Structures are given as structure tokens and as C-alpha cells.
Amino acid sequence: MAPDTYEFDAVILAGGRSSRLGGVPKQSLIYDGATLLQRSLAAAGGARGVVVVGPDPGPLPEGVLTCREEPPFAGPASAIAAGLAALDGTAGPRPPFTLLLACDMPRVGQAIDALRRSLGPGDGAMAVSPDGHRQPLVGFYSTPALHRSVQDLDSRGALMNGSVSALLARLDVQLVTVPAGSTDDVDTWDDAAALGVAGREPR
Numbered sequence: 001m002a003p004d005t006y007e008f009d010a011v012i013l014a015g016g017r018s019s020r021l022g023g024v025p026k027q028s029l030i031y032d033g034a035t036l037l038q039r040s041l042a043a044a045g046g047a048r049g050v051v052v053v054g055p056d057p058g059p060l061p062e063g064v065l066t067c068r069e070e071p072p073f074a075g076p077a078s079a080i081a082a083g084l085a086a087l088d089g090t091a092g093p094r095p096p097f098t099l100l101l102a103c104d105m106p107r108v109g110q111a112i113d114a115l116r117r118s119l120g121p122g123d124g125a126m127a128v129s130p131d132g133h134r135q136p137l138v139g140f141y142s143t144p145a146l147h148r149s150v151q152d153l154d155s156r157g158a159l160m161n162g163s164v165s166a167l168l169a170r171l172d173v174q175l176v177t178v179p180a181g182s183t184d185d186v187d188t189w190d191d192a193a194a195l196g197v198a199g200r201e202p203r
Contacts, residue, residue, distance in 0.1 A: 010044035011083035015054030031106035077162030111178035
């Protein structure tokens, strides 16, 4: 059953160093008239709560939270844990699923639509490109299962600098093939050019 409105929260990760972009924040790059962060927020439409994890993201829509992992740049598992903790502080019960989403995929809305249609029993659904590449930061995951994974990594001292793969390792996740190009991401200026993403390369 696909999650309807208010059946999921969203954690949008926007805190990487962007080292291969010369430090230019990925979320500020432009695709089709909107920043990559704006496109990620639109793709997460219908979420009960949304949190952007990373440095100051600038103006956000009303109700969208922002937070930062501590210490900064402590890895994606720490960033996800910070986002979950921020959502835990909101009023009302948490929805059964949480969308984990990196902010560097300009066409990701198509992938999220496919995941929502395919979500069923188990611990969630993860996007897979037609050529078989898994993208764990485009996925709906069981909120309780994510919390258990965070607690497990933390108890072993493995949360700081922990990977997304380590966080999701014990989850029973359905792999869903999504439309070609919908999980293509921007890591380099060549990627940006290939995807039609605009931004000012540092001199």
C-alpha cells in the first residue's frame, strides 16, 4: 500500500563537503529554475514533517525544520540520526515510514513516485536504477527500524562516521527499479553539465 499524506516523514541530507565541486553547496545548484534543495522539498511533498540536515540552508517553507549533525561532517548515519531526533521533537505520533533523501538528484521526483506506488510489507523500499545501481538515499524506510538501527550503531560506537549501508544493513528492504536518470546525482562539475544543472564553478 502506497503511503498517503501524513504516512511518512522526510529527512533531506544537505550537509556534505561538496569537495569535488570546490566546496560549492550542492543544494544551491539550479535545475529547471529551482535549486536542488527546492526540488528535493517538492519531491518530498505530502510528508507529515520534513527536516533538512546540514549547514544553514537559507529560507525554507513554513514548517520545514533544519538541524545539523554533531560534530559537523560526522557522516551520513549521524546526519540521519540528527534528522530523526529533530522529527521526534514534533507534535503527534511519528508516521510508519521515513523518506531518506539526498539533495543532489535533480530528477528524483520520478523515483519517489515509483517508490510510493511500490511500498509494501517489510522495512521499506529503496530505489535501484535500471542498470542495477542501488541508491539508499532515495528510499522509504520503517521509522521504528531506523530508530533501532541508530541505537544499535550508537551502542557500538559506530554511529559517528558511519555509512548509510551500515545503518540500513539489518533492514528488510524491497528494491524498486525506478525510471532511468531519476537517481542521477551531481558529484562533479561534469555531472552538473551532463544533467543540465547550473552553478558557478569557483575560480
